[in-house]
Amino acid sequence: MTDADVGGRACRVFLVDDHAVFRSGVRAELGDQAGIEIVGEAGSVAEAVAGIGRAEPDVVLLDVHMPDGGGVAVLRTVLADEAGPTFLALSVSDAAEDVIAVIRAGARGYVTKTISGDELADAVRRVADGDAVFSPRLAGFVLDAFARAAPGPEERGEPVHDPEVDSLTPREKEVLRLLARGYTYKEIAEELFISVKTVETHASNVLRKTQQSNRHALTRWAQSRHLD
Known part of the structure; x- marks a missing residue:
């Protein structure tokens, strides 16, 4: 696969972010990139779930924080199906709890919104190819965060109430x-x-x-x- 081509066609990308201005900026940045096609966008969890189902993208660029449940809610709903797109989180946050939550929910990578257009396009291409992608300062942090993660109730032998x-x-x-x-x-x-x-x-x-x-x-x- 080259230039994000998927099966001989452009990599289909869907944008999820509750800020319309930011979505416009991402569209402009990625629209000039070879082998990438923006096939839809959404500003809420409900719009994202419905839009992803219709557009059938290869990669979803996913905001972490939104008013109605955020990126984790989108991941859990969409990935409940047998097949789904690859998710790449794109957020202003580099907080440990945010990174860990979306990766555990099924995202393939996590980059911050300080990323350049060319770097974002490269990240999209890489996750479409099956790689895990993180912003440079997050790569080591993610490994450390999982290594340091406190044991949950199951590991401590405590009952888990669900x-x-x-x-x-x-x-x-x-x-x-x-x-x-x-x-x-x-x-x-x-x-x-x-x-x-x-x-x-x-x-x-x-x-x-x-x-x-x-x-x-x-x-x-x-x-x-x-x-x-």
């Missing part, structure tokens, strides 16, 4: 774990000594209580909570 997990019955949790491991309904029925119809009922309840739309999304949800 309303959606807590809403599941013990049997529903058993079905969820087996679903996340790739078991078929028939295999789950045999494993738990229940009927396939009962498995289907439990699976339907699990999807409803966890607000997941399909088995693939449910598997990602379970893995994110170490329930698989």
Whole structure:
């Protein structure tokens, strides 16, 4: 892949930022770059989710802080599907909690808004190629931040309270774990000594209580909570 070409075409980029003036500036900077095509933009989480679905971009340039949930909300919603674009965070913030949050949510890189137009175009090309990209001063910081991260409740042996997990019955949790491991309904029925119809009922309840739309999304949800 050269000049951000994806399968012989220009790399399709979608902009997400709640400041219209900033989006205009990014469009102007990237519009002059070879092999990059701006296919849409959004100023809110809802607009971003809908717009990304319509435009089907290769790369999303994502602001971290927005009034209605921010970049993490966009990542979690869009990446719940089986396939999605590559996300590159573009933010004024270099705070540890912001960097860690968007990377954990699925972003492929994080650059600050002090970046030049040429550097941003190069970052887009690199994440489209599968690289992880960070602003120079953030690269070492990200590694250090994860290394220094305090252990969470699970590592400390403390109970983790998750309303959606807590809403599941013990049997529903058993079905969820087996679903996340790739078991078929028939295999789950045999494993738990229940009927396939009962498995289907439990699976339907699990999807409803966890607000997941399909088995693939449910598997990602379970893995994110170490329930698989």
